[in-house]
Amino acid sequence: MTTLLQNDQFRLAARPVGLPKPSDWNAVNEPVRAIADGEIVVKTLYLSLDPAMRGWMNEGKSYIRPVAIGEVMRAGGVGVVVASKSPKFAVGDHVSGGIGVQTYWVGAADDKTANFYRIDPRVAPLTTWLNTLGMPGMTAYFGLLDVGQPKAGETVVVSGAAGAVGQTVGQVARHLGCRVVGIAGGKDKCDFVVNELGFDACIDYKNGDVREGLKQHCPNGVDVYFDNVGGDILDTVLTRINMKARIVICGAISQYNNTTPVKGPANYLSLLVNRARMEGIVVFDYAPRYKDGVAALAKWMQEGSFKSREDVVKGFDNFPDALLMLFEGKNFGKLVLQVAEA
Amino acid sequence: MTTLLQNDQFRLAARPVGLPKPSDWNAVNEPVRAIADGEIVVKTLYLSLDPAMRGWMNEGKSYIRPVAIGEVMRAGGVGVVVASKSPKFAVGDHVSGGIGVQTYWVGAADDKTANFYRIDPRVAPLTTWLNTLGMPGMTAYFGLLDVGQPKAGETVVVSGAAGAVGQTVGQVARHLGCRVVGIAGGKDKCDFVVNELGFDACIDYKNGDVREGLKQHCPNGVDVYFDNVGGDILDTVLTRINMKARIVICGAISQYNNTTPVKGPANYLSLLVNRARMEGIVVFDYAPRYKDGVAALAKWMQEGSFKSREDVVKGFDNFPDALLMLFEGKNFGKLVLQVAEA
Numbered sequence: 001m002t003t004l005l006q007n008d009q010f011r012l013a014a015r016p017v018g019l020p021k022p023s024d025w026n027a028v029n030e031p032v033r034a035i036a037d038g039e040i041v042v043k044t045l046y047l048s049l050d051p052a053m054r055g056w057m058n059e060g061k062s063y064i065r066p067v068a069i070g071e072v073m074r075a076g077g078v079g080v081v082v083a084s085k086s087p088k089f090a091v092g093d094h095v096s097g098g099i100g101v102q103t104y105w106v107g108a109a110d111d112k113t114a115n116f117y118r119i120d121p122r123v124a125p126l127t128t129w130l131n132t133l134g135m136p137g138m139t140a141y142f143g144l145l146d147v148g149q150p151k152a153g154e155t156v157v158v159s160g161a162a163g164a165v166g167q168t169v170g171q172v173a174r175h176l177g178c179r180v181v182g183i184a185g186g187k188d189k190c191d192f193v194v195n196e197l198g199f200d201a202c203i204d205y206k207n208g209d210v211r212e213g214l215k216q217h218c219p220n221g222v223d224v225y226f227d228n229v230g231g232d233i234l235d236t237v238l239t240r241i242n243m244k245a246r247i248v249i250c251g252a253i254s255q256y257n258n259t260t261p262v263k264g265p266a267n268y269l270s271l272l273v274n275r276a277r278m279e280g281i282v283v284f285d286y287a288p289r290y291k292d293g294v295a296a297l298a299k300w301m302q303e304g305s306f307k308s309r310e311d312v313v314k315g316f317d318n319f320p321d322a323l324l325m326l327f328e329g330k331n332f333g334k335l336v337l338q339v340a341e342a
Numbered sequence: 343m344t345t346l347l348q349n350d351q352f353r354l355a356a357r358p359v360g361l362p363k364p365s366d367w368n369a370v371n372e373p374v375r376a377i378a379d380g381e382i383v384v385k386t387l388y389l390s391l392d393p394a395m396r397g398w399m400n401e402g403k404s405y406i407r408p409v410a411i412g413e414v415m416r417a418g419g420v421g422v423v424v425a426s427k428s429p430k431f432a433v434g435d436h437v438s439g440g441i442g443v444q445t446y447w448v449g450a451a452d453d454k455t456a457n458f459y460r461i462d463p464r465v466a467p468l469t470t471w472l473n474t475l476g477m478p479g480m481t482a483y484f485g486l487l488d489v490g491q492p493k494a495g496e497t498v499v500v501s502g503a504a505g506a507v508g509q510t511v512g513q514v515a516r517h518l519g520c521r522v523v524g525i526a527g528g529k530d531k532c533d534f535v536v537n538e539l540g541f542d543a544c545i546d547y548k549n550g551d552v553r554e555g556l557k558q559h560c561p562n563g564v565d566v567y568f569d570n571v572g573g574d575i576l577d578t579v580l581t582r583i584n585m586k587a588r589i590v591i592c593g594a595i596s597q598y599n600n601t602t603p604v605k606g607p608a609n610y611l612s613l614l615v616n617r618a619r620m621e622g623i624v625v626f627d628y629a630p631r632y633k634d635g636v637a638a639l640a641k642w643m644q645e646g647s648f649k650s651r652e653d654v655v656k657g658f659d660n661f662p663d664a665l666l667m668l669f670e671g672k673n674f675g676k677l678v679l680q681v682a683e684a
Contacts, residue, residue: 063615235606249614264577264606272591272622273405280614 005032005041005082009102010319012067016057018259019327024057025073025320032104041083042095042105042116045342046312047319048076048130049335050164051228051326054256063282073101076135078119078126080342084109094119096129101319103339123298124308126342131334132301132308133294135283136164139250140226141293142286144169147248147279148224152177155218157237160228161202162189162309164334165250168297169226170199171306178224181217183210183233185329192332197307205233206329214240224248230255231263238267245276257327309333347374347383347424351444352661354409358399360601361669366399367415367662374446383425384437384447384458387684388654389661390418390472391677392506393570393668396598405624415443418477420461420468422684426451436461438471443661445681465640466650468684473676474643474650475636477625478506481592482568483635484628486511489590489621490566494519497560499579502570503544504531504651506676507592510639511568512541513648520566523559525552525575527671534674539649547575548671556582566590572597573605580609587618599669651675 006029013026035041056067056074067074077099081089086109089095097116099105105114119129131137143165150156156173160166161182170193173180182193182202190202203213210233214222221242227234230252241247255262271278286293300306311331313322316339325331348371355368377383398409398416409416419441423431428451431437439458441447447456461471473479485507492498498515502508503524512535515522524535524544532544545555552575556564563584569576572594583589597604613620628635642648653673655664658681667673 061615230611249611251614252611255611262608262611264608264610266604266606268606268610268620269572269591269594269597269604269622271620272593272624273403275622275624275627277619277621278610278613279619280611280617282614282617285617 005104006030007032007102007104007106008316009072009100011072012057012069014069015059016054016257019257019324020054020057020320022320026070027317032106035083035085035106037085038108038110039106040081040086040089040109040116042079042099043082044077044079044099044103044105044316044339046078046127046130047099047101047337047339048134049323049326049331049337050076050135051251051253051256053323054327063284075099075101076130077339078129079105086110089116089118094121094126096134103316121342124301127310127312127334127336128301128308130336131164131310132168132297132306136334137168137297137308138286138290138293139281139283140165140168141172141297142283142289143248143250143281144172144224144226146286147281148226148246150176150178150224153179154223155179155181155220155242156224156226157181157183157214157218157222158226158228159183159233159237160251160253161193161199162332163228165228166226167193167197167307167309167333171197171300173224174198175300175305179218179220181214183213183229189332192309196309210236211239221245226250227252229253230265234265235267238265238270241270241274241276243274243276245274247276247278249278249280253327310336312336312338314338347446348372349374349444349446349448350658351414351442353414354399354411356411357401358396358599361599361666362396362399362662364662368412369659374448377425377427377448379427380450380452381448382423382428382431382451382458384421384439384441385424386419386421386441386445386447386658386681388420388469388472389441389443389679389681390476391665391668391673391679392418392477393593393595393598395665396669405626417441417443418472419681420471421447428452431458431460436463436468438476445658463684466643469652469654469676469678470643470650472678473506473652474510474639474648478676479510479639479650480628480632480635481623481625482507482510483514483639484625484631485590485592485623486514486566486568488628489623490568490588492518492520492566495521496565497521497523497562498566498568499523499525499556499560499564500568500570501525501575501579502593502595503535503541504674505570507570508568509535509539509649509651509675513539513642514639515566516540517642517647521560521562523556525555525571531674534651538651552578553581563587568592569594571595572607576607577609580607580612583612583616583618585616585618587616589618589620591620591622595669652678654678654680656680
C-alpha cells in the first residue's frame with residue numbers, strides 16, 4: 001500500500017436542532033496511515049444511510065452511545081480490503097461493517113466496533129448486503145418474527161413500506177401467508193410494493209386518509225403493526241388493532257427531527273381495550289442469529305420470490321444532502337451512498 | 343317475599359363531559375317485581391366503585407359495551423339472596439356479581455351479565471370480596487403475574503399504590519421477592535403502603551418529584567411498571583425502565599375525565615431503546631382462573647401476610663359524590679359504597 005491514500009471524512013461538528021444542517025458537519029481529509037500487524041485498510045464502496053443515524057447525533061442515553069463532536073460520523077457500509085496485515089482478511093475481500101462516513105477505514109481486523117465480516121458478492125449485489133442481507137433486513141426479519149409473531153391468515157401492516165426495513169417486513173409476512181398492507185408516501189412507492197413486492201395493498205398517506213385506507217384494506221382488523229414512523233400514523237393504526245395485536249416499535253422517523261417533544265401515541269389505551277402489546281426492538285440483539293436470517297432471505301431471493309430494492313446516490317461529497325432524503329421520504333427503497341466504483 | 347320492596351336506582355341520564363355531574367344521573371325508584379321460576383332477588387349490601395366505571399359511561403367501542411342512556415348504571419357488588427325460585431342460590435346466600443347501582447337485583451339466577459357467584463363471609467369480610475378477592479384483586483394478581491412476569495430480585499413499581507389494584511399488585515410482588523416501590527398521593531397513603539403493606543418505598547407524587555423518587559428508590563431501574571394512572575407518571579417511569587422491562591397497562595385514571603385528547607406517552611420510544619414491552623390487560627380474560635387467584639390471595643390473608651384495605655362510604659344516595667372521590671384521589675384503599683347493613 002501507499003501512504004498517499006487520502007481519507008475523506010465527514011465528522012460531526014455540532015448536534016443538530018431539527019434537520020441536520022451543512023454546518024453540523026466538518027468535511028476533513030487525512031492521509032491513510034501505515035498499518036501495523038493485525039490491521040487492515042478497507043476502501044469504502046457503499047455507505048448505508050439510515051434514519052437511526054439521526055438519533056446517534058443526539059446527546060443522551062440510547063441503545064448505543066452518541067457520536068461525539070469531532071468524531072467521524074457512524075455509518076455501516078461495505079468495502080473492499082486494500083491492505084492487510086491480518087490473517088482474518090485478504091486484499092480483495094469484500095466486507096461489511098461499521099466503516100463510518102469516510103473513504104477509508106484503518107484499524108485492527110478484529111475491531112469490535114467496526115465488526116467487519118466477509119460478504120459474498122456472488123450471493124447478492126454489494127448494495128443488497130446493506131439492505132435485505134444487512135441491518136435493515138435483519139431488523140425486519142427478527143423484529144417481525146420474534147416480536148410481531150405473525151401467523152398465517154393474520155393481517156400485517158407496515159409503515160415505511162417501500163423503505164429498507166418495510167420492504168423486507170412485508171415480503172417476509174407474505175411468505176408466511178399473511179395479508180400484507182403497506183403504508184407509504186406517494187403512488188409510485190405504493191404501486192411498487194403491491195406490484196413488485198407482492199403486498200396485498202398499500203395506503204398512500206400523502207394522498208389519502210390512512211384511517212379509511214385501513215378500514216378498506218384491513219377488513220379483519222390489524223393483528224401485527226410494524227411501525228417505522230410513529231406520530232399520527234401510529235395513532236391511527238392503534239384505532240384498528242385486533243385483540244392480542246402486536247405492535248413492533250422499530251422506529252419513528254416522523255419524530256426524529258422534532259424540535260418539540262415527541263408526540264406520544266394518544267390512542268395507547270387501545271392496548272388495554274384489545275389486550276395488545278407494543279414492544280421495541282434493536283437489531284443488534286439478534287447478532288448471534290444474523291446468519292440464519294441471511295440464509296433465509298438469500299434463499300428466497302435466489303428462488304426469485306423476494307426482491308431487494310436500493311436507491312443509490314453517487315458521490316461521497318453528497319452525504320449531507322443524501323441523508324436528508326430519508327426525512328423527506330425522497331428515497332425509494334433502501335438509501336445507499338456510492339462512494340467508489342466496486 | 344313481598345312486592346312492597348322498593349328498588350332505588352341510579353340510571354345514566356347523560357354522557358358526562360369531564361367529571362360526572364349530578365345531572366348525568368337519574369335517581370329513580372320502582373317496585374321489585376314478583377319472580378318467576380329460575381329467578382332470584384338479591385338485596386344489595388355493598389357496591390364496588392371503580393375508575394373503570396367512568397369509561398363505561400362513554401359512547402364508543404371498548405372492552406365492554408357502554409351503559410345505555412336510561413339504563414341502570416353498571417357496577418359490581420355483593421348482596422344477599424332474599425328470594426329465590428332457583429336451585430342455584432338459597433335465601434341467605436351471599437353473592438357477588440354485576441348488581442348495578444340499585445338496591446335490589448331481580449332476574450335469572452344464571453344471568454350471564456350479572457354472573458353471580460356465591461362468596462363465603464367466613465373466608466373474608468364481604469367488602470374484601472369486592473377488593474382483594476374480587477375484580478381489583480384478580481386484575482392485580484393476573485395482570486402482574488401473566489403480563490408483568492416479575493422475577494425475584496427485580497424492581498416492581500405500581501401507581502395508585504394505595505388503591506384497590508395497587509395494594510394487591512405491591513403485596514403480590516413482595517411475596518415474589520421483588521423490590522416494591524409504590525406511587526401514591528399524600529403522606530398517609532405512602533406511609534400506609536410502606537408500614538402496613540410492606541412496600542419497600544413509596545413516592546408521594548403530590549408532594550415530591552416522581553423522577554427524583556424513582557432515582558432514589560429504584561437504584562437498579564424499573565423492571566416492571568404496573569400502571570393505573572397514565573399521564574405524566576407513565577411518561578416519567580418510561581425514562582427509568584430497564585432493558586426488557588414490562589409495563590402493564592391496567593388503567594389511566596388521570597385521563598378518564600379529560601375533555602381534551604388523552605395524553606399519549608411521549609417517552610414511548612424508551613420501549614425501543616430498552617427493548618421493552620407495554621401491554622394492556624382486562625380482568626375478564628382471567629375469569630376461568632379466578633378461583634386460583636382467590637385461593638392464593640386468601641391463603642396469604644389467612645396467614646396474616648397480606649392485607650386488604652377498603653374505604654367504605656355509607657348510603658346509597660351518596661353514590662354520585664362517592665364516585666367522584668376516585669378521581670380526586672380521596673379514597674384510601676378500595677372504595678366501596680355500603681348500601682345496606684349486612
